[in-house]
Amino acid sequence: MTDSGSSDSRSELDSPLDSPHDGTAAPLDGTATPLDDAASPPDGVWDVVVVGAGPAGASAAHAAAVQGRRVLLLDKAEHPRYKTCGGGIIGPSRDSLPPDFRLPLQDRVYAVTFAYDGRFTRTRRSQRMLFGLVNRDEFDLRLVQAAKAAGAVLVTGVTVTGVEQRGGEHRTALVTAADGRTFEARAVVGADGSASRIARHVGVTFDQIDLGLEAEIPVPPQVAADWAGRIHLDWGPLTGSYGWVFPKTETSSLTVGVISARGDGERTKQYLADYIRRLGLSGFTPRVESGHLTRCRAEDSPLSRGRVLVAGDAAGLLEPWTREGISYALRSGRLAGEWAVKVAEAGNAAAVRREALNYAFAIKAGLGVEMRAGKQLLGAFERRPYLFHAAVCLVPAAWRAFARTTQGHTTFSQVLRQYRAARKLTSMASR
Numbered sequence: 001m002t003d004s005g006s007s008d009s010r011s012e013l014d015s016p017l018d019s020p021h022d023g024t025a026a027p028l029d030g031t032a033t034p035l036d037d038a039a040s041p042p043d044g045v046w047d048v049v050v051v052g053a054g055p056a057g058a059s060a061a062h063a064a065a066v067q068g069r070r071v072l073l074l075d076k077a078e079h080p081r082y083k084t085c086g087g088g089i090i091g092p093s094r095d096s097l098p099p100d101f102r103l104p105l106q107d108r109v110y111a112v113t114f115a116y117d118g119r120f121t122r123t124r125r126s127q128r129m130l131f132g133l134v135n136r137d138e139f140d141l142r143l144v145q146a147a148k149a150a151g152a153v154l155v156t157g158v159t160v161t162g163v164e165q166r167g168g169e170h171r172t173a174l175v176t177a178a179d180g181r182t183f184e185a186r187a188v189v190g191a192d193g194s195a196s197r198i199a200r201h202v203g204v205t206f207d208q209i210d211l212g213l214e215a216e217i218p219v220p221p222q223v224a225a226d227w228a229g230r231i232h233l234d235w236g237p238l239t240g241s242y243g244w245v246f247p248k249t250e251t252s253s254l255t256v257g258v259i260s261a262r263g264d265g266e267r268t269k270q271y272l273a274d275y276i277r278r279l280g281l282s283g284f285t286p287r288v289e290s291g292h293l294t295r296c297r298a299e300d301s302p303l304s305r306g307r308v309l310v311a312g313d314a315a316g317l318l319e320p321w322t323r324e325g326i327s328y329a330l331r332s333g334r335l336a337g338e339w340a341v342k343v344a345e346a347g348n349a350a351a352v353r354r355e356a357l358n359y360a361f362a363i364k365a366g367l368g369v370e371m372r373a374g375k376q377l378l379g380a381f382e383r384r385p386y387l388f389h390a391a392v393c394l395v396p397a398a399w400r401a402f403a404r405t406t407q408g409h410t411t412f413s414q415v416l417r418q419y420r421a422a423r424k425l426t427s428m429a430s431r
Contacts, residue, residue, distance in 0.1 A: 299368070
């Protein structure tokens with residue numbers, strides 16, 4: 001059955017996500033700048049130091065550097081590097097990219113096959129693209145390149161161990177590294193992932209931790225062609241779990257993964273094995289098998305401490321139901337970079353506190369509202385996953401809401417606020 005995912009005009013999707021030149025940028029270059037006297041500020045103090053060069057960190061560095069500030073971007077790994085992630089670029093991610101950013105798309109998704117623990121399978125199609133798929137190593141590298149082009153200095157091979165607030169005449173923060181080096185800044189952005197050292201300093205707390213397992217499976221071109229333009233979502237056998245297949249057609253591979261609440265690792269591993277077998281992919285040898293913990297912040301968790309802000313996974317910012325994190329990383333990273341500049345310019349402790357509170361307000365007014373809706377949906381999904389499956393497979397309005405959300409035309413919070421049927425479904429599922 002073919003359904004239009006949205007009634008919006010075609011021009012609304014004429015963007016980098018659906019551009020014919022996607023993926024045709026110049027060869028990737030992950031070269032980092034050595035931190036020598038030429039790269040360091042004259043007074044040895046950076047305006048902003050960003051810890052972590054993933055989507056949140058690169059976005060923060062770009063946002064601060066385009067304002068002409070002296071920005072240092074630190075990462076322990078050299079790009080490109082593999083990350084456990086499906087690599088879905090939904091509408092909000094596309095809208096948060098730097099100007100003229102070229103997405104290295106592996107595929108464009110127009111169809112979704114839904115299954116309920118391997119049964120009751122149905123494919124829904126959209127006339128307009130739902131979202132794009134990337135390999136994270138290429139995507140993250142290009143974000144770093146954009147930050148460098150804006151003026152940020154990238155230094156890799158730096159394992160950050162902590163941060164120290166310096167008061168008095170200094171009015172700076174000191175980032176320390178495992179090799180003994182220190183980096184002084186007027187503002188720091190922690191974007192060093194879900195096991196963040198900077199998050200510990202800020203005091204970030206989490207109320208949801210999930211285990212994601214993934215296999216990157218090379219397949220013959222004819223198998224990849226069968227998956228082109230289509231993903232698979234399986235509502236799984238464990239509470240709140242689901243599995244996915246994201247095709248990377250350009251490189252003839254399939255990203256197959258599952259996610260479930262932490263605490264039952266063996267059953268989650270078995271779910272992934274069963275899922276791969278049911279899909280007929282167990283005869284192919286994975287190129288990479290990996291796991292990753294995702295952490296959602298508690299609603300009262302801090303987002304700053306003194307001159308230090310946190311963003312992305314380090315702040316526990318991701319969508320609680322789907323555990324989608326790229327759009328949250330890009331959006332929070334950009335905000336963190338913008339507010340880090342204001343923190344750096346603050347003349348006293350009161351002004352620093354005011355700007356940090358403004359950053360927290362900006363996060364909570366946008367991403368916080370979306371996370372609250374996601375937690376509500378997750379709670380209902382954990383109790384009655386079959387109702388969600390039936391709705392998206394059989395109810396045209398539910399499918400359109402799904403499509404419009406991935407395309408970036410609406411959000412889960414708007415769906416729950418504007419559609420009585422969505423509120424009724426969530427209420428029924430929560431009983």
